[in-house]
Amino acid sequence: MKKILNKFKFFFLNYYQKFLLFFVIFALILSNFNFTKEAKSALDENELEYHIDVGPITGSATANYVYVAFFNPSESGRTALIKRIAIRADAVAAANYVNLTLRRITSATGGTLIAGADIPKKNSGSANSVVNIRHTGPSVTFAGTANSRILGQPMPAAAGYWYSVRDITFGPNDEKLVIQPGEGVALYQEAAGDADQRIRIYFEWEEVTSAPSPQNEFLFAFPRVENAGAANYVYNSFFNPVGSGKVAIVKRIWFGAETCDAGAVYTNNLVIRRISAASGGTTISAADIPKKHTGSSNSVMDFRHTGVTVTVVGGTDARLAIVTPCGAAGQPHGFMQINFHDNDEKLVLQPGEGIALMADAAGDVDQLIRMIIEWQEVSTANTPTAQNEYILGFPRISDEATAPAVNTTFYAFFNPIGSGRTAIIKRLVIRNDADAAATYSAFNFRRISAASGGVQIAATDIPKKHTGSANSAMTVLYCGTTCGATITATYVGTTDSDILTVNGPGAAGQIIGHKEIVFGGNEKFILKEGEGIGFYLDVTAGDIDHYIKILIEWQEVPTSNTPNPQNEYIIDPGPVSGSTAANYVYASFFNPSGSGKTAVIKRISIRIDTAAAAVYIPMTLRRITAASGGTQITSANIPKKHTESANSVLDIRRTGVTVTFAGDTVSRLISVTTPGAVGAVAAPSITGYKELLFENDEKLILQPGEGIALYQEAAGDTDFRVKILVEWQEVNITPDSEGEYLMSIGPVTGSLDSGYVYATIFNPSSSNKNYVVKRIEIRANRIGALTTPGYIPVTIRRITSASNGTLISQNFVPKKHSNTPTTTAEIRTTNPTVTFAGITDSRLLGVTVPGAVNQSYGNYEILIVYQDELILKPGEGLALYQEATAGDTNVVFRFAVEWSESAISAPGITCTLSATSTSFSALSPSAVSTSSPDITITITSSGGFQINVKDAGNGINPGLYKSTSPTYLILSQDASLSAGSDG
Secondary structure, three states: OHHHHHHHHHHHHHHOOOOOOOOOOOOOOHHHOOEEEEOOHHHOOOOEEEEEEEEEEEOOOOOOOEEEEEEEOOOOOOEEEEEEEEEEEEEOOOOOOOEEEEEEEEEEEEEEEEOHHHOOEOOOOOOOOOOEEEEEEEEEEEOOOOOOOOEEEEOOOOOOOOOOEEEEEOOOOOOOEEEOOOEEEEEEEOOOOOOOEEEEEEEEEEEEOOOOOOOOEEEEEOOOEOOOOOOOOEEEEEEEOOOOOEEEEEEEEEEEEEEEOOOOOOOOOEEEEEEEEEEEEEEEOHHHOOEOOOOOOOOOOEEEEEEEEEEEOOOOOOEEEEEOOOOOOOOOOOEEEEEOOOOOOOEEEOOOEEEEEEEOOOOOOOEEEEEEEEEEEEEHHHOOOOOOEEEEEOOOEOOOOOOOOOOOEEEEEEEOOOOOEEEEEEEEEEEEEEOOOOOOOEEEEEEEEEEEEOEEOOHHHOOEOOOOOOOOOOEEEEOOOOOOOOEEEEEOOOOOOOOEEEEOOOOOOOOOOEEEEEOOOOOOEEEOOOEEEEEEEEOOOOOOOEEEEEEEEEEEEEHHHOOOOOOEEEEOOOOEEOOOOOOOEEEEEEEOOOOOOEEEEEEEEEEEEEOOOOOOOEEEEEEEEEEEEEEEEOHHHOOEOOOOOOOOOOEEEEEEEEEEEOOOOOOOOEEEEOOOOOOEOOEOOOOOEEEEEOOOOOOEEEOOOEEEEEEEOOOOOOOEEEEEEEEEEEEOOOOOOOOEEEEEEEEEEOOOOOOOEEEEEEEOOOOOEEEEEEEEEEEEEEOOOOOOOOOOEEEEEEEEEEEOOEEEOHHHOOEOOOOOOOOOOEEEEOOOEEEEOOOOOOEEEEEEOOOOOOOOOOEEEEEOOOOOOEEEOOOEEEEEEEOOOOOOOOEEEEEEEEEEEEEOOOOOEEEEEOOOOOEOOOOOOOOOOOOEOOOOEEEEEOOOOOOOOOOOOOOOOOEEEEOOOOOEEEEOOOOOOOOOOOO
16 A cells, blocks of 8 residues: 555655546555445354354262353453353262352363364354354353342252252344453352262353343342241342432343252241342352443442342232242242343332342242343433333132132233223233142133122232323232132123133142243233223132242233234143043144135144043154044134234144144254153153244244144043144235244154264255254153163264264154245154264263153253244254263153254345545645445355456556546556556
8 A cells, every 4th residue: 555655655756736536436545445244144144153052961969069161261352152051960870959140251171172163063164163162171260149049949859859940042132251361260169069060061152253242131049048937028129229320121020939958938028029128147249240241330339139128119019920839849829030021111210119039928948049031221311111011910719618619710900991901911920839739620811801809909009010101901810819808790792712821730840730821022911991801710619728829921002002913822721631542633723724824823832731640652743634523623613813813724733633634754943852740859750742833933834724733642641731832823825935844853762872962953064955954852751660871961063974874854843834835854764874074072962861650851942032043054963862871771862953944045246335536636746546436336245256456557557547638647567666657
């Protein structure tokens, strides 16, 4: 560039004349050009995205032992943005309850280093990761103090305990966990652990060259508190002091009793309440509160634990949320997670406001209690506008004088005539626990058209998410804490018209009575004036040992702002009693030919429970082309989310339906293993549970003449209780295909061989397609007794070749949309031969194979962060395999995967120019001039490209050219310049 400017200078000195210089497309002044490359993010190799599942790492009896360190070296030149963290700990024998904690670090050495080349990339064309990942005893320097926990959980103390899971994904509007050079995080135990524990941590992250600006977001796990406490004892408080100048926008609250380490009591509800003051207890310094970005300011909130003194807002019923804690060692049911959806109002805490985790009654020292909270702090000048949203944890109902009869209404939520408002339901939660043996009755939400009686919760006790909102106009009823105040409700439809249902727990510690639905980006459940929902009991009488609770989150808008109907529906038929007939069909959803509508399935939730000893068989969802028989649910009884929507056109049937299946037996959309026994603490019997929410991916499309059915592939058991919830929309115009597929591969019977491969998906070299993998899942379920060795790791890894085994016909691979072309994928089962990429540590996902029937930690799914999906290019694939020798064949394995296929287009490039010429205008001697205007080139490319910028000269020779008469050209050449001579 210096030589170019010298050429300009000598030209000015020798000629002293004014002229215009025109340049074609590319000018000499490179600094005047801006280049923009546009490409789809998931397929862009320059988006440096990575994921890895580190472990299983054998537990240690050493206090403060570090299992995994994720560290960004000072010289890396990149910043890591962690988007998801999942921590899981299993036990293979008796162990202990030591705290397992994630904290920030400032250095990491030692242990076993996973080389950057062995860290799995989401796109194999990306550069290697710069992050240092070490496991099995690295040495680290922690930031902050022992209180500076990002996440925390108790370790499992026995085989089968499964409460030790923390899985957090930062949403599109959340700040990520930012790890700049010289920073990291480490997973460690706070005291001596046990060699029978197995620890894993999954990371998903992006690496960028420039750190994002800090957003003042925080993620903090309070220390666990073990204190019997009296009634109203406060375990944790989070308070925004008067005069802070900030507003806390709470995005996530996880709270409750993580488990118990010995026998305890069920009587002390654990609740979240609003507070207006906090003092006493043990204070945690703001400097110890972990920031998501170290460039953020210290938090201005006040943090306290262990016997805090607070001033609660509202009466006893003013609970934001409520759980029943554990009453025996290892029980998991006392912990709850509330994650406010991106589209919903957050919990806003202005100065002088806060929340507390507290007990309604005396607790127990053996309950391990804590709160985890994620929030942002903004200036009070930027306080969000109130949205009139509310969240209420209804009072617990239990210990009735007599067992509740069938059709007892426990709760009613009703929008009265004349309210002037419409309620928009955003979340429904059922939490029914038991403190002793109880009945497996059904508990359900259903629409109502009238409600009276019971005990009404005062409007002033209904918690607002933002105290600037008006009081709720809803009528909120419960039948009293012992159900002594009868609620009279008029239900809409029939007993098949349920919108959410669970089986009540039949024993203490079971979790089958828990279920939640968040409508998120789908149409919400709309309650106009004169409409409501009731929560009631059917099938069989209840039990005084049930601890019944619900939670509702909603918004209220003026009736003039009632949302328009979207023709969306939700139904949760069942429970349907089990059958001993092979291939028995429990439920079908069919779009009749000639309906004139297409059904767009947005959610499917399958739950198979058992009320007594049963059998372990596969239960499967497949596409169908016809349905008849069974019990039909008439269209008038199919619940609409908005009563102004048209009646559904779907033909919905249950209980012994006759169907015609599409494809083959292997054409499974979803497949689970049924429970063979009732749930217990170490064997919760939830292997028959599976939910798919299609949110940022293609929905399951049912055109006229198409449907889905849930059936059992072998003889079942009459003690099964089968439910399937479906949420869908009906549209007049069929959506275009997005080229997606969904398949549950297996079940494949377990092998005794080390390295045995159960299933693969492979993109052939000749496909000319890119596969965008959106979801991967492992389901390892034991169906018989263990013969040692057991509790082995089974893992998904990348592969570069696959052959042999059993090849599934591509015609049998289920499409989400029947207009999608047949897949090009090669899917194989039963020990295909593969070539793995990387090393054993290059795991994408892993689980521990259960050592006893009905243990649940062999099931785990990763829904990969939207727009950062895993890419399989031609010649790449995935394999599910076991890393060690198994002891028996009494395990079945499934590999579920969701992916799209897109054609690889030939590399192309287009250029858009902001201008086609630039001029120096009048030149002055002894001065440097630059041209105007600047020229911006926007380049769109489906492949790589190279830019060469040249001076056009006179069109024949390059150089600096005067185009007006008399013309003159100063040649571009490598030569020495001298005064009086141009060049």
